[in-house]
Amino acid sequence: MLKEAVEGQVTVVCNAIAASVQFQVEPVGRWFEAFLKRRDRNVSASFQELEEEEELSEESEDEELQLEEYPMLKTLDPKDWKNQDHYAVLGLGHMRYKATQKQIKAAHKAMVLKHHPDKRKAAGEQIVEGDNDYFTCITKAIEILSDPVKRRAFDSVDPTFDNTVPSKSEGKENFFEVFAPVFERNARWTTKKHIPKLGTMDSTFEEVDNFYSFWYNFDSWREFSYLDEEEKEKAECRDERRWIEKQNRASRAQRKKEEMNRIRTLVDTAYSCDPRIKKFKEDEKARKESEKKAKAEAKRREQEEKERARQAELEAARLAKEKEEEEAKQAALQAKKEKDIQKKAIKKERQKLRTTCKNWNYFADSEAESVKMMEEVEKLCDRLELASLQSLNEVLASGSKEESKAAVEKQVQEVNAQLQREKEAEVQARQASRSVEQASSGSGGGNKGWNEEELQLLIKAVNLFPAGTNARWEVIANYMNLHSTSGIKRNAKDVINKAKNLQKLDPHQKDEINRKAFEKFKKEHTAVPPSVDNAVPSERFEASGAEANTASWTTEEQKLLEQALKTFPVSTPERWEKIAAVVPGRTKKDCMKRYKELVEMVKAKKAAQEQG
């Protein structure tokens, strides 16, 4: 119920209404279709009206059809129907290929109702009899347009269609304005649905790509049978018909080819003009460039990094080395300094010792003793270390004369003992080196030691197999291996080396060998008389002797011994001690033993000579 208006209330607008908003709706349902239809026609029918009209919807749809009278209709020449615009004739000039079958039928109906000769006759119009009336054109139009095949043929050559293709220069300027309508009007020839739009400058790569792939693969239904010059139906016989067909087919193919070329040119032109393609290409190029740059950059950086690392390493190494050197230098300096200090200290100490000793008059009473003591003190000065010198000096400084003397003497003794020890060690070392020398000379050039027996064997073998024997040295080696008791395997090379060595030996060495061989021979001969039982203790004796005398007498020692024997005659007191002192590395016992051996040897020789 509406309320009563209050006194003074008038019709008035008090506020503006909110503007409409846009929503996305689902494209389903009949109301959506109705809405679409209304929107397309730009009419605002209310729902109520639509509801009422629902039953009449079939008609209402047709009612929407708008016809435009073709002004020249009456002037049309029925003979020239082929060149007439069928859509215009039916009043559908504005709809053309978009007109539905239903609309065409409705339009035809309307035309018939208006222009049928009977109708006009009834209206009192003069009618030209026969086919010459313009109504024939209407009939022809419906005939063409109601047949899908014929209509397609006519649509294909639609006279209002603009076949032009924009040139490159035109397209360069404002690409989208020029090409969008061209593509739009050419899209009607496609057999496919969902025609991609040219889009805008902001279209994505996919959209553009899709667009061009659509147009490059354009599948057109356009055909040119409508332009056939000859009509098949007019032919009189089969042959003629065939000929016509052939002619037509050729011309159609030709036109179709032209059409395809046209489309191709259009797309090519568009493609070449398209600023987006250019942009994409540039983008791509830029992308590649940047990628390349980035790659190069990365590589360069890597290189730099490497270089830097290497430099750093080198630097570090250099620094370390420098530091080391510096340290070494410092250490050396320090050591030198220390050494200097020590030297100085030691000098001082020595001086101190000397003065102290001098002060004490070398603890001696007599001149000779003091000289001897002086010598000793000098020795002490030479030998003693800084620390012991210091301690000694301290003792000397603090102690009385007796104590000092005792201390000095003790030190002297110690030093002497040390000296003695050193001397012995030296002698030992010399002996050892000598023995090694001897051993090496004994073994000759070969790596493996050659003992006396083997040498004998070798000489024997060499004599047994004189030069010229086939594979002489091998044979010798074999012989030696067979007969050797040492168990060392010799090969030809060893043997040949040794043999050469032997040949090269100086006469002295030869003598020695000979002598040794003789000694051995003698020993063997002398050793023959004792029974086998004695062999063990004798060996033992030898072994014990070997303990004292590590090596057999060398010629040098022999010489020294002989010399000593001559220098120190029998009358000399402590003769053997002196001899031993002259022969280094030999004790008195050794020398005596050797002497006895020699005497026996000489005696034996003499006996032999006497016997001989």
Place this chain on the structure above:
Amino acid sequence: MHFLLAKIYKLFFNWVSSGSPSPQFPVSRRAFTASMAAIGVHFGYTCACVAIFKDGRADVVANDAGDRVTPAVVAYRDTEQIVGIAAKQGRIRNAANTVVKVKQILGRSFDDPEAQKHVAESKCPVINKGDKPRYEIDTGEDTKIVSPEEVAKLVFHKMKETAQSALGSDVTEAVITVPFEFGEMQKNALRQAAEGAGFNVLRLIHEPSAALLAYGIGQDTPTGKSHVLVYKLGGTSLTVTVMEVNSGLYRVLATHTDHSTGGESFTQALAQHLASEFKRSFKHDVTGNPRAMMKLMNSADMAKHTLSTLGSSNCFVDSLYEGMDFDCNVSRARFELLCSSLFNKSIQPIKALLEQVGLSTCDISKVVLCGGSARIPKLQQMIQELFPDVELLSSIPPDEVIPVGAAIEAGILVGRDSSSLDEDSITVDCCARDILMKEADDSGADVYTVLFPSGTPLPARRQHTLRGPGSLSSVCLELYQSEGRNSTPQEKVAQIVLSDLEPKEENHDIVTVITMKRDGSLHVTCTEQGSGRSEAVTVAVAS
């Protein structure tokens, strides 16, 4: 201009038709419609279903195996391709050459996270070829590379065959449904697959809209506005959508998709239970054996279906593991217990979604159930509990709702001369606010009547016949606009006063025509029927 011409022609035609009545048009058209059949195809993640629109009704047709729903499974064996139930059953032995859930990677690039998920799950090897995923099929001698579109094409082809065998004639016109979240690429891929199978795709429509269309919501009386919840629990995904129906047009307000919940989750839960039962009785763990698990899954699937109608079901698997047969009874209560957390998870999104769009459960006027798993009684009960006063629409089997809706849309579109829709998304100018009128009820208190609900597509026109007490000599019509759902007036827009009326016995009949243009400007005309006195106002749009 066109409008004018239409008017002229209308006059002209009326004159013409009065001269010679022409009855043949409606007849011919009717014949035309009858001969043209159209189909709606729902191509889901797990199943595909086809419905035929014929003679004014849409019906799902059964396939050659007698099932109304065909598994969207394609198996490659030697030279042949098997689609449907045979492929699904053969999957136990031929898993590497069987493609399932192809829709998941359809139209996606290889790096797409969804596609990656599919690649990880698929037993059929998927390779990357030019950033597009491809299936690698081992055909014995050599490996074949198959694109997802080809697989989808085979499924579509199967659906086409199914429809053809039911119709007895060729059928090409089809409407295909797509999930709301599908992107442009995926839609194109689906369209290509359907066209590859020989369909003429009339339109791709969203699944929730198809569901609404199947029940004809808002199709009979196009006035008014309501909200509908579409609950779709399919094989692998759960989709909840809130839709606004306004003047017969549908609009998606919000949608939520969960790809981790679906019928398969329930089957999985049941299969796990069966496996533990088997372990309990035979001391063998079959969970590590894929073939045994697949057998169990199939058995669980059957049991699940049975439990939607019966109180208990028997699961029997011949020679499940090392020749041992498995036999077990599952009660519905047990099943519900096993899946209780899944049920909760399935219900959860509804509330969140309603909150998102700012609606309460009582604002929802209808709930549409779709997807096979929406059959589960417990789930229906839980949804009913959520919406105590709302009707749950499940008269059409839930897994057939979407194809039926698609078929209805196909029926609407077929025979139209220009059914193709260039734009995929249609934006429509809509009324921004509720337009209300103040009236007094019998007791004299103020009541507000909604003339244009917000969201009404524009342009729109409404005609109301208002009544005023006959005793009055003047009546006042007050118009308000308001935002929000509570319909409390916020702003007075205009008032229209009709004065100097002649008092009479009956009520004054005042015909009010309200027209709103696309920009939102309002034009109101009030005419008193008795005296012919009228008043009009035009309310401009706020700039």
